[in-house]
Amino acid sequence: xKGFTHFISATALASCVPGATAYAVEHTSYILVLGGVxxxxxxxxxxxxxxFLHKYDGMHEPAQEPDPDEIAATVARAIERAAAEQRQxxxxxHTIRLGADLWRQYSILMDHTRGxxxxxxxxIVNTGxxxxxxxxxxxxxxxxxxxxxxxxxxxxxxxxxxxFSGPSFGFIPKKGVVEVHFIPWHRSWSHSLTLSALCGAAxxxxxxxxxxxxxxxxxxxxxxxxxxxxxHIIEDQFGHLGSNxxxxxxxxxxxxxxxxxxxxxxxxxxxxxxxxxxxFWNMYRAHNSVQFPVHISxxxxxxxxVAIPTALLLMGSALMNASSPMAVxxxxxxSAREETxxxxxxAG
Amino acid sequence: MxxxxxxVVLSSCAGTLVSGVIGxxxxxxxxxxxxxxxxxxxxxxxxxxxxxxxxxMPFMMRLIVxxxxxxxxxxxxxxxxxxxxxxxxxxxxxxxxxxRGYEAxxxxxxxxxxxxxxxxxxxxxxxxxxSVARAVMGPHYFWILMLILAxxxxxxxxxxxxxxxxRLARFWDAWKSLLAGILTLLLAGWLGFILMRKxxxxxxxxxxxxxxxxxxxxxxxxxxxxxxxxxxxxEQHIPKSVDCTGFIxxxxxxxxxxxxxxxxxxxxxxxxxxxxxxGHATAQNDERAFIxxxxxxxxxxxxxxxxxxxxxxxxxxxxGLANMLRTSYVPRGEKDYLMILAAxxxxxxxxxxxxxxxxxxxxxxIKRVDYRLLSWLTLAIMTTLVFVITGWGGLLIMLVSTGIGxxxxxxxxxxxxxxxxxxIPVALDMAGYGPAIARxxxxx
Numbered sequence: 062x063k064g065f066t067h068f069i070s071a072t073a074l075a076s077c078v079p080g081a082t083a084y085a086v087e088h089t090s091y092i093l094v095l096g097g098v099x100x101x102x103x104x105x106x107x108x109x110x111x112x113f114l115h116k117y118d119g120m121h122e123p124a125q126e127p128d129p130d131e132i133a134a135t136v137a138r139a140i141e142r143a144a145a146e147q148r149q150x151x152x153x154x155h156t157i158r159l160g161a162d163l164w165r166q167y168s169i170l171m172d173h174t175r176g177x178x179x180x181x182x183x184x185i186v187n188t189g190x191x192x193x194x195x196x197x198x199x200x201x202x203x204x205x206x207x208x209x210x211x212x213x214x215x216x217x218x219x220x221x222x223x224x225f226s227g228p229s230f231g232f233i234p235k236k237g238v239v240e241v242h243f244i245p246w247h248r249s250w251s252h253s254l255t256l257s258a259l260c261g262a263a264x265x266x267x268x269x270x271x272x273x274x275x276x277x278x279x280x281x282x283x284x285x286x287x288x289x290x291x292x293h294i295i296e297d298q299f300g301h302l303g304s305n306x307x308x309x310x311x312x313x314x315x316x317x318x319x320x321x322x323x324x325x326x327x328x329x330x331x332x333x334x335x336x337x338x339x340x341f342w343n344m345y346r347a348h349n350s351v352q353f354p355v356h357i358s359x360x361x362x363x364x365x366x367v368a369i370p371t372a373l374l375l376m377g378s379a380l381m382n383a384s385s386p387m388a389v390x391x392x393x394x395x396s397a398r399e400e401t402x403x404x405x406x407x408a409g
Numbered sequence: 410m411x412x413x414x415x416x417v418v419l420s421s422c423a424g425t426l427v428s429g430v431i432g433x434x435x436x437x438x439x440x441x442x443x444x445x446x447x448x449x450x451x452x453x454x455x456x457x458x459x460x461x462x463x464x465x466m467p468f469m470m471r472l473i474v475x476x477x478x479x480x481x482x483x484x485x486x487x488x489x490x491x492x493x494x495x496x497x498x499x500x501x502x503x504x505x506x507x508x509r510g511y512e513a514x515x516x517x518x519x520x521x522x523x524x525x526x527x528x529x530x531x532x533x534x535x536x537x538x539x540s541v542a543r544a545v546m547g548p549h550y551f552w553i554l555m556l557i558l559a560x561x562x563x564x565x566x567x568x569x570x571x572x573x574x575x576r577l578a579r580f581w582d583a584w585k586s587l588l589a590g591i592l593t594l595l596l597a598g599w600l601g602f603i604l605m606r607k608x609x610x611x612x613x614x615x616x617x618x619x620x621x622x623x624x625x626x627x628x629x630x631x632x633x634x635x636x637x638x639x640x641x642x643x644e645q646h647i648p649k650s651v652d653c654t655g656f657i658x659x660x661x662x663x664x665x666x667x668x669x670x671x672x673x674x675x676x677x678x679x680x681x682x683x684x685x686x687x688g689h690a691t692a693q694n695d696e697r698a699f700i701x702x703x704x705x706x707x708x709x710x711x712x713x714x715x716x717x718x719x720x721x722x723x724x725x726x727x728x729g730l731a732n733m734l735r736t737s738y739v740p741r742g743e744k745d746y747l748m749i750l751a752a753x754x755x756x757x758x759x760x761x762x763x764x765x766x767x768x769x770x771x772x773x774x775i776k777r778v779d780y781r782l783l784s785w786l787t788l789a790i791m792t793t794l795v796f797v798i799t800g801w802g803g804l805l806i807m808l809v810s811t812g813i814g815x816x817x818x819x820x821x822x823x824x825x826x827x828x829x830x831x832x833i834p835v836a837l838d839m840a841g842y843g844p845a846i847a848r849x850x851x852x853x
Contacts, residue, residue: 064564065689072556086548089840094555101563109587113570113580122572155571162503187503191696226571326660333690345545355544381656 062296062321064101066329066336070296071100071289073336073343078284082347092282096289099260103293106251115229115246118142120153127157127167129180129204136169136178136230137206143232143239144210151245154227162187165198166223171241173213180204188224212239216302243302248314252294252304261287296332297323327378331371338366427472462738466719466745467752469734473715474525474756477708479767481517485510486642486771487632487787500696508643514768515651516661516697518761520704523662524669525757527705528713531670532750539723542674550676554836557682558594561825561832564689565590568821589820596813597626597826598833599850600806602843605834606852609802619831621795621803625810626827628791630818633811635784642780645772653697661698664688665705672706673713673727677835680710685825712753719749 062070075096076082085092121135136152143150157165166183181203185196212232220228220243231245250256265283269275297304303317321328345357485501504513546553570583600622608618668687672678684706688699714727719740726732740746775783795803810830817824837843847853 063689065560065686068560068564069690085552089551091552091555091840094552094559097556098559098563101560105563108566109583110580113567113583114576116576120572162506330690341542341545344549348545348548353544355541357541357545 062300062323062332063329064104066332067104067293067296068097068101069340070332070336071292072097073339074292075100075285075289076340076343078281078288081281081285082343084278084281086347088278090278092278092285095264095282096285099257099286099289100293102260102290103248103251103256103297107247107249111246111249111251112226115151117151117153117229119150120155122155123157123167125157125159125165126200127165127182127198129167129182129201130206131204132167132169133178133180133204133206136171136180137208139230140171140178140208140212140232140239140241141210143234144212147234149234149245150232151229152232153229154222156222156224156227159185163193164188164224166190166192166221168219168221169228170219171212171214172218173211176208176211178206178208183221183223186223190223210239211237212241214241216241216243242314248297248302248304250305250308252297252314253306253308253311254291254294255307255310257287257290257294260290299328327374331374334370334374335367338362341366427475462745463748466738466749467756469730470712470715470749470752471756473711474708474753475760475763477711478518478521478757478760479764481514481521481704481707482764482767482771483787485513485517486768486775487783500700503696504700505642505645508646509648510642510645511647511768511772512651513700514764516653516700517704518764519651519653519658520661520665520701520706521708522757522761523658523701524666524705524709525712525753527662527666528670528709528716529750529754532746535717535720536722536746539674539717539720539725543723543725546675551836551839551841553675554677554832554839557678557686558829558832558836560686561682561823561828562591562594565823565826586820586822589816590822590826593813593816593822593826594829594833596816597829600809600813601830601832601834602847602850602852604806604830605838606847609805610799621799621807622810622830624791624795625807625812626814626830627824629788629807629811630814632784632788632791633815634818636781636788642775644776647769647772653701657695657698658701660695661701662705664690664698665702665707666709668702669706669709670713672710673717674725676727677831679828679831680707681825682828682832683710716749716753719746721746 072093075093081092084090119135119139121132123132132154136154139150139152154169157167159165163185164187166186168181168183170179170181172179182198182200184192184198186192222228229244229246231242233240233242261283264286265279268282269279272279294304294306298306298315298317299320300317300323301319303314305311305314342362345355485505501510501513501517504510565587567583568586570579573579573582604618604622610618610621664687665684666687667690668683668685669680670683671686672680672683684703687702687706715731717723717725717727718731718734721740721742724740726735792804792807795807799806810827814824814827816822817826834843837846844853
């Protein structure tokens with residue numbers, strides 16, 4: 062999901078911690094802000110830290126007039142190197158920037174059934190990924206390189222490289238086959254429930270020391286932090302990439318449920334809507350019910366703010382999908398392309 | 410009854426014409442002109458407008474609606490955004506450089522019209538829901554503002570760091586823009602503290618206290634960039650239709666409306682921040698949806714904030730204009746509410762048609778006049794207006810703000826960090842930490 066969705070849903074769930082919302086008002090405390098901050102923290106760690114400190118064995122910079130054979134060969138050799146040296150090999154492939162707002166798009170297909178890497182050079186696109194008229198590549202557009210060892214994709218076979226930074230791959234030898242892991246620095250230790258629990262415990266400890274009492278309000282701060290971070294990790298599991306849920310006890314990312322793409326508008330918007338509704342309800346409940354002048358019926362609130370808008374949004378979404386059969390027919394190919402870029406820019 | 414309707418319609422039309430002029434002028438805010446009615450009531454009374462609220466209120470609404478729609482033109486063609494439009498500048502600037510400035514303007518106007526329709530559709534619900542929302546959320550504003558601030562800082566992601574010989578070099582390259590963003594936010598917040606406590610301006614226009622800061626933070630840096638980069642604007646095309654689907658328009662309008670209304674309702678949150686949040690909430694990657702949403706957000710923010718004053722049972726004063734107006738005018742229930750809604754609808758329709766004319770004149774102008782010269786002219790107009798409204802003190806604030814506003818341009822960080830000028834001091838004041846910080850800064 063997008064960064065904002067993680068942020069607001071984490072805040073909303075943090076407000077469910079018993080007493081937290083009332084504590085925020087009564088003590089002018091920013092406790093609920095912590096929920097949001099820790100809700101976005103896993104991606105902050107990945108996209109502001111891991112991404113740059115990750116160790117690469119190779120970084121490939123395609124020329125302005127790219128040679129597809131050269132790019133394909135670079136990827137193929139990195140896969141073979143992982144097999145030969147029996148260790149993880151990390152490769153980063155750069156985008157081809159042609160101007161302030163212009164990029165040459167290309168794709169990398171790692172076809173394990175044919176044992177080859179295929180690179181296709183595409184049109185020039187702007188930062189909105191809109192192809193520019195008459196920008197089809199005039200040089201050689203397709204390049205191939207055979208891979209001399211068995212390999213397997215764990216995520217998707219084709220990756221489109223277009224704007225900002227290019228993709229990273231981790232090639233990991235395992236039982237005679239090299240597994241291809243997409244952006245290996247993402248959703249690793251930072252996206253673990255273990256780290257969430259650790260952060261929650263640390264914050265509890267700090268607050269307990271500050272106030273000089275162990276239980277109150279330390280546990281509340283700890284619960285808010287844990288819940289905020291865990292919300293992010295659980296939401297990510299609905300996507301394709303999955304997360305390393307129990308690092309360091311687990312070493313790899315577990316597969317996501319593939320129910321949605323992180324950039325899909327409807328799940329993002331619906332989550333935001335429901336989060337805001339939950340947050341508002343918790344704010345209302347935090348008031349002293351005797352003195353508070355407004356009474357909201359739980360049933361009416363659920364009906365008018367949660368059920369009806371959700372039903373309308375889902376119906377609208379279904380209608381839109383039904384009215385564009387072409388989009389549905391093209392969905393698998395399109396989704397693979399989108400997912401690559403969504404993962405790259407999901408944080409923003 | 411007929412006479413009353415005629416008054417509303419005529420004053421709306423008159424306001425349209427005035428907004429046509431002020432909307433085109435960079436830095437001249439619609440709220441500033443509307444303030445004249447409050448600050449100089451005797452002088453206004455002597456004019457044809459008189460002192461009839463059924464003439465003045467629709468006229469003011471007209472000014473605001475017209476300005477919010479027509480001000481898109483200098484934002485796109487002269488690169489002179491106000492703070493609510495600053496997010497929109499990058500995509501629209503791209504459109505301008507592709508010769509599609511007209512299209513960008515129309516997309517933004519489409520968003521604005523969609524915003525008006527949404528406001529009209531929601532109007533019957535506002536009186537009940539807003540009074541409840543105010544009661545429930547009122548005590549929580551302080552942390553909601555801090556939540557927004559936290560998101561602004563955390564959601565800014567690196568714009569570099571891809572290439573570099575070592576990991577550390579890449580890390581530093583990436584963090585340069587992030588640190589610049591945080592620095593901008595803090596400096597803007599610092600400036601905000603000073604302006605709210607010891608502003609070197611002696612003015613009766615409440616909104617004008619912050620006006621030179623906004624011009625310096627958002628408007629002037631962009632114009633300076635245009636002048637320094639020697640931008641040559643390509644020939645602009647006027648297409649018969651705009652490249653946009655119904656779904657994109659719907660997504661943009663919905664997101665923009667929600668963001669704009671959130672900004673209008675929550676104190677201190679502006680249309681720019683509302684637009685940023687709305688864009689992220691609706692996962693907008695499409696440039697067209699983004700431009701539409703910013704057009705909707707800007708209009709709903711400015712118009713909605715003024716409209717809230719007239720909502721029966723709620724009557725919420727948001728912003729300097731509504732707060733000052735409240736001292737001299739009390740809305741008279743549903744009758745006034747319906748009047749202001751009618752004025753809003755009429756004004757939006759007229760402004761939309763006027764926009765076509767204004768944008769054509771602007772295209773004609775930039776075709777004949779050197780763009781750099783126009784940028785100099787924009788700079789001169791901005792500076793003159795700041796001086797006329799706020800004097801030497803205002804110019805000083807504008808100068809300091811420009812220095813802060815240049816940081817995002819030099820380091821490619823997010824310009825919305827400049828909104829720290831309002832968000833930081835107000836969020837801390839609401840939580841009760843403001844006086845202690847002001848004492849620490851020697852401001853009390």
